[in-house]
Amino acid sequence: MIDARGRSCPEPVLMLRKAMTSKEASYEIMVDNRVSVENITRYGQHEGYRVTVEDREDEYLLRLEK
Amino acid sequence: MSDIQMTKLANCAGCGAKVGAGMLAQLLEGLPVRRDERLLVGYDRSDDASVYLIDEHTALVQTVDFFPPIADDPFTFGQIAACNALSDVYAMGGEPRLALNIMTVSREMDRETIHAVLRGGYEKAYEAGVIITGGHTIEDSEPKYGLAVTGFADPKRILKNCTARPGDVLILTKPLGVGILCTAAKGDLVPEALMKRLHAQMMTLNRAPRDCMLRFETHSCTDVTGFSLMGHAYEMASGSGCTIHLRAGDVPYHREAWELADMGFVPAGAYRNRDYVEPDLCWAREIPLPLQDILFDPQTSGGLLIAVAEKDGESLLRALKEETGGASVVGYVTEKGPKALIVE
Numbered sequence: 001m002i003d004a005r006g007r008s009c010p011e012p013v014l015m016l017r018k019a020m021t022s023k024e025a026s027y028e029i030m031v032d033n034r035v036s037v038e039n040i041t042r043y044g045q046h047e048g049y050r051v052t053v054e055d056r057e058d059e060y061l062l063r064l065e066k
Numbered sequence: 067m068s069d070i071q072m073t074k075l076a077n078c079a080g081c082g083a084k085v086g087a088g089m090l091a092q093l094l095e096g097l098p099v100r101r102d103e104r105l106l107v108g109y110d111r112s113d114d115a116s117v118y119l120i121d122e123h124t125a126l127v128q129t130v131d132f133f134p135p136i137a138d139d140p141f142t143f144g145q146i147a148a149c150n151a152l153s154d155v156y157a158m159g160g161e162p163r164l165a166l167n168i169m170t171v172s173r174e175m176d177r178e179t180i181h182a183v184l185r186g187g188y189e190k191a192y193e194a195g196v197i198i199t200g201g202h203t204i205e206d207s208e209p210k211y212g213l214a215v216t217g218f219a220d221p222k223r224i225l226k227n228c229t230a231r232p233g234d235v236l237i238l239t240k241p242l243g244v245g246i247l248c249t250a251a252k253g254d255l256v257p258e259a260l261m262k263r264l265h266a267q268m269m270t271l272n273r274a275p276r277d278c279m280l281r282f283e284t285h286s287c288t289d290v291t292g293f294s295l296m297g298h299a300y301e302m303a304s305g306s307g308c309t310i311h312l313r314a315g316d317v318p319y320h321r322e323a324w325e326l327a328d329m330g331f332v333p334a335g336a337y338r339n340r341d342y343v344e345p346d347l348c349w350a351r352e353i354p355l356p357l358q359d360i361l362f363d364p365q366t367s368g369g370l371l372i373a374v375a376e377k378d379g380e381s382l383l384r385a386l387k388e389e390t391g392g393a394s395v396v397g398y399v400t401e402k403g404p405k406a407l408i409v410e
Contacts, residue, residue: 008077013330014253035337039330042355046329 002029004036005059012036013043016064020047027064037062072143073252075174076134076208083133084292084364086338087112087301106224107158112301113227114154114288117219125221129154131291132168132212136248136366137265140179144186144211146268150291150367151213152194156276157289157370158226160219165191167201170210183211194271223280227288227298228305234285234399235379236310239275239386240267240369242295242360243323250331260322267391268367274390275370282382283375290368294339296361296407298371299397300346303406306373311408312361312397314353319360327359335364348405361409373399 002019004012012031019027027049029040037053037060044051049064076083085093094109106125107117115129131151137143148165155162167187171180191198196215230236247264250256256264272289279287286306290298295317303310339362353361374382379395386393397410 009334010249010252010331017253033334035332035334038337039332042328042330042332 002027005030005032007031007036008033009035009039013039016040016043025066029062029064030059031062032059070174070179071138072135072140072209073138073248075172084335086335086342087293087297088338088342106221107226112305114157115160117158117224119221123220125219125224127155127158127160127217127219128215130168130212130214132210133366134208134210136268140182141186142265142269144183145190146265146367147211148187148190148213149269149271151215152190152196153272153289153291153367155215155217156272157287158219159223159276159280159287160217162194162196162215162217164216165196165198165213167198167203168212168214169201169203170206170208171203172205172207172209175209183209187211187213190269190271194273225279225284225287227286227302230286230302230306230308230310230373230399231375232308232399232401233376234373235376235395236299236312236397236399237372237374237379237383237386237393238290238295238318238369238396239272239372239390239393240270240290240365241318241320242290242363242365242368243320244268244366244368245333245335245364246323246327246331246359247320248366249333250326250329253331255326255331256322260320264320270391272370275372275386275393278382278385278389279370279372279374281385282378284372284382285375286373288371290365290371292335292364293342294336294362294364295371295396296343296347297339300343300407302371302373303399304346306399307402308399309401309403309406309408310397310399311410313410314357314361316394317361317396318392318394323360323363324356327356332359333364336362339364343407346406348408350408350410353409
């Protein structure tokens with residue numbers, strides 16, 4: 001899992017982008033703000049992944065799957 | 067000079083660092099506002115600058131603007147920050163004359179870097195015919211730079227942001243997408259040639275468009291900065307008691323911003339702007355999400371949004387195209403409807 005808590009955009013998207021060079025079928029990334037949830041969702045969908053968001057109070061776990 | 071990349075020293079870039087309009091209204095609420103009959107524009111209206119009447123021919127225009135680095139090169143950053151600060155005076159129809167530096171320096175900045183930021187500010191101020199007469203510099207965790215600007219205007223030709231009239235044509239003088247592109251640039255996703263074009267755009271004074279609009283029956287004007295085209299158009303509409311219709315397909319923007327928005331390089335300010343405007347906004351047709359992001363994208367040193375009488379719309383547009391970097395008609399103004407802003 002990528003831990004992008006405490007990071008503000010565009011950092012979480014860039015962390016995910018870097019991780020995605022391994023071209024795996026699924027990724028998990030944890031963020032702690034709504035802007036990152038939106039932007040990670042956009043990035044995941046742009047790269048052809050289905051994105052689901054699990055709301056854990058003030059943190060969000062995003063799962064990306066092909 | 068060390069090869070510091072200025073944008074890496076700050077969390078937010080340029081006008082994207084601006085506190086959202088909704089939050090700002092909350093912060094200002096309840097503060098004692100003093101009246102003065104000579105104060106023509108104060109902060110009870112969210113306008114670009116304060117305007118104070120000196121005599122029947124002269125009004126004083128004052129504004130301050132500063133922000134963290136929007137460019138890696140300190141000289142470029144200084145020019146953009148100064149250009150952005152001066153713009154508020156042009157947006158009121160005024161002529162800037164004096165300015166004070168406002169600056170914070172961080173530990174990473176060496177003397178030459180600080181000097182280059184200031185040199186950028188002076189360069190732009192002198193181009194505008196403005197003299198810098200002093201300033202204030204303090205240490206901070208992030209660098210910031212801008213100007214407090216004093217200018218003058220003809221009290222009969224002050225262009226507030228709340229005086230658009232039904233029938234007016236809306237013209238925008240610079241393309242959008244700066245916030246998205248500068249966000250993506252932090253991940254090195256923007257080609258250098260495009261960054262150069264963006265910097266050139268942000269370093270272009272709004273003086274020439276100001277000159278053009280004053281020759282026609284212009285009713286209202288604001289510069290498009292951190293609150294985005296949507297936020298600033300919304301403030302113009304609600305302040306004027308009208309409805310503004312924006313034609314999304316006619317809004318000029320940097321094409322590269324579309325895909326980068328689709329990839330999630332949308333600055334936090336764009337979401338704040340959306341939250342601020344959405345309750346009073348109607349999407350008259352389906353607008354693709356990346357284009358919506360571009361409409362909400364915070365601009366740094368953006369163009370003027372001008373409401374001009376319909377009869378003068380074409381002439382002003384022609385003058386702007388001939389004498390400035392260009393312009394587009396992006397919408398029109400009608401009587402107040404159920405929503406302040408309609409995107410068509």
